[in-house]
Amino acid sequence: MKVLISGGGVAGLTLAYWLRRRGVEAVIVERAAHGRLGGYGIDFFGTGYDVAGRMGIVDRLAPHRLPVDSIDFVDAAGRVGARLTTPLLDKIIQGPHLALMHTTLEGALLDAVEGEVEIRFGETVTAVRDTGSAVEADFAGGGTQRFDLMVGADGIHSRTRELVFGPEPEFARYLGCRLACFPVADRYGWGRARVHCTEPGRQVVVYPTGRAGELIALFLFRSSRTGNVPRDERPGLLRSTFGGMGWLTPSLLAEAPADEPIFMDTMTQIVMPAWHRGRVALVGDACGCMTMVSAQGVSMAMAGAYVLAEELATRGDHRLAFAHYQERMRAEVSRRQRNAQMFTRSLVPGTRPGLVAQSLAQRLVMREAFAPVLRRRFGADSILPPQTSQPVKE
Numbered sequence: 001m002k003v004l005i006s007g008g009g010v011a012g013l014t015l016a017y018w019l020r021r022r023g024v025e026a027v028i029v030e031r032a033a034h035g036r037l038g039g040y041g042i043d044f045f046g047t048g049y050d051v052a053g054r055m056g057i058v059d060r061l062a063p064h065r066l067p068v069d070s071i072d073f074v075d076a077a078g079r080v081g082a083r084l085t086t087p088l089l090d091k092i093i094q095g096p097h098l099a100l101m102h103t104t105l106e107g108a109l110l111d112a113v114e115g116e117v118e119i120r121f122g123e124t125v126t127a128v129r130d131t132g133s134a135v136e137a138d139f140a141g142g143g144t145q146r147f148d149l150m151v152g153a154d155g156i157h158s159r160t161r162e163l164v165f166g167p168e169p170e171f172a173r174y175l176g177c178r179l180a181c182f183p184v185a186d187r188y189g190w191g192r193a194r195v196h197c198t199e200p201g202r203q204v205v206v207y208p209t210g211r212a213g214e215l216i217a218l219f220l221f222r223s224s225r226t227g228n229v230p231r232d233e234r235p236g237l238l239r240s241t242f243g244g245m246g247w248l249t250p251s252l253l254a255e256a257p258a259d260e261p262i263f264m265d266t267m268t269q270i271v272m273p274a275w276h277r278g279r280v281a282l283v284g285d286a287c288g289c290m291t292m293v294s295a296q297g298v299s300m301a302m303a304g305a306y307v308l309a310e311e312l313a314t315r316g317d318h319r320l321a322f323a324h325y326q327e328r329m330r331a332e333v334s335r336r337q338r339n340a341q342m343f344t345r346s347l348v349p350g351t352r353p354g355l356v357a358q359s360l361a362q363r364l365v366m367r368e369a370f371a372p373v374l375r376r377r378f379g380a381d382s383i384l385p386p387q388t389s390q391p392v393k394e
């Protein structure tokens with residue numbers, strides 16, 4: 001069996017790894033010219049950590065953990081109103097966890113498939129035809145190739161989904177918030193903290209990347225505008241939305257890169273009635289994006305990839321495998337999507353009274369007594385059954 005995977009991100013690389021380990025050939029086409037640079041930080045725990053452990057890459061990730069000992073919530077003057085410390089986070093998660101740059105995880109996954117899986121960087125699929133007995137894919141770089149199956153692991157704005165299942169608006173659930181981020185120089189003598197400052201309708205988050213003198217500035221804001229904001233309009237949109245905001249905001253905005261695109265996207269979930277059609281299936285954000293608010297996107301992408309590889313390698317029939325994969329994963333994803341939907345409403349309150357209520361709630365829940373509630377909300381347990389034996393790499 002030969003599987004074409006569109007997208008060499010967390011889901012695509014994890015899928016290729018587990019297919020290869022189970023004797024299935026996989027080819028990845030990745031739009032980016034090489035492994036992605038820059039990016040944003042992620043909280044990594046639960047199922048994702050479990051899958052990384054099974055792949056033997058945790059030891060390579062751990063040295064690159066972000067230097068963050070607390071998550072602080074400050075007011076416009078920088079006064080800390082609530083603090084989530086590492087010991088409390090340990091009690092919430094009750095298991096191993098790491099804060100990492102997303103690119104660190106992708107880099108480790110890339111290394112894990114290096115030399116084992118063909119990856120065509122700078123390539124995309126432009127057309128897909130399911131002939132019943134195979135999938136024919138046309139490539140932007142020219143040529144057509146036949147595969148037994150195709151998996152779209154190409155993220156929230158999946159081209160595979162568009163080609164095979166329908167246009168994005170059919171499956172998009174916009175949560176009313178937009179996010180943007182970029183790296184800034186540490187001109188502040190930053191400590192080991194991730195700091196959130198919120199005003200009605202907008203929030204700024206800053207944390208260290210672990211690279212000397214570098215911080216990430218993340219901007220979250222309520223917006224009724226859906227769809228893509230052209231790159232050249234992004235700095236202006238950020239300046240107008242965050243104009244007049246206190247704390248470090250003016251200084252951070254002044255550092256918005258002029259010569260490089262700012263990462264900006266909507267907070268949108270992807271909700272689909274079916275994750276597979278014929279010989280094509282989707283995995284990760286492509287079929288089940290939960291948004292960053294769930295802090296579980298990476299975990300569910302890796303879990304989905306692991307489960308899909310297992311089903312494909314053991315069922316002997318792709319229809320059965322796809323159906324079982326969806327059955328094992330979709331309820332878990334839907335639950336996290338519902339949680340994230342609820343949480344987004346209170347993440348960036350739209351009004352001053354809402355902000356006051358948020359501050360009170362933060363002070364209340366950031367205690368040991370609330371750890372079990374937060375633990376349930378963030379789905380800190382692995383959803384995979386315990387591993388009975390360690391697969392051996394051929």
Ligand SMILES: Cc1cc2nc3c(=O)[nH]c(=O)nc-3n(C[C@H](O)[C@H](O)[C@H](O)COP(=O)(O)OP(=O)(O)OC[C@H]3O[C@@H](n4cnc5c(N)ncnc54)[C@H](O)[C@@H]3O)c2cc1C
Nearest residue numbers: 007009010011031042043154155284285292295296297298
């Ligand atoms: C700011 C931010 C913070 C987040 N924080 C967390 C967190 O704390 N914890 C957590 O678990 N998750 C977090 N997430 C979510 C997490 O990053 C995603 O859920 C996860 O990356 C999904 O993995 P994926 O492989 O499905 O998609 P992606 O990571 O988006 O990968 C898709 C890949 O497909 C490639 N691609 C796209 N289109 C094409 C095409 N047409 N052809 C070929 N290749 C293509 C892309 O270049 C990319 O390499 C966060 C997300 C953001 C934006």
